[in-house]
Amino acid sequence: MPDWKQYVRKRLPELRVSPAREREIVEELAQQLEQRFADELARGSSARAAGEAAKAQFADWANLAAEIRRAERPLAEQATQRMPESVRSAISEDGVRSR
């Protein structure tokens, strides 16, 4: 059985979350790979084919990491990121300035 946790750790770029949260995410992604691998084997695939099928689920690790970082941002930060630049620049770090 491949070491899927190690596989994920080697490929997943930094997530910029707490170490505990990063461990959770790595474990969850590894389980996705492991489960797919096991299902393919159960369907009669060779270990090689099962491994390829599992790995194909995550083709772009950089994009995956970027999406996870975005998802893990605090909600307030996510909301400001959706604002037009002109509005974002009018907001100070401490909050909205009154005019």
Added chain:
Amino acid sequence: MVQAELKKGTAEVLILSLLEQRARHGYEIAKLIEQQSEGVLEFHVASLYPMLYRLERRGLIEGRWLEKPGQRRRRFYRLTAAGRRALPEQRKSWREFIRAVEAVARVENA
């Protein structure tokens, strides 16, 4: 078989709907979407987990590690109270969207 990439809004209502009955883990969610849509919808797994984490951040679902006897621990997701409140509105939006698409499609084919 028609495969359509699920967009963010679609994915949300599907995930929330599947969690309505009981808690599920990520692998099961993706599989169920494909099975229950009879292969029409295929959820790209690489989109699934960021989506789950977004929904969790928004307080609509809650993830918890559970260990069943003889099995490794898995992260199960369940709807929160806020998620249960949000789901009917999301379904309503989808029904309206589908009606609108059908209306236009019928008009063009007339």
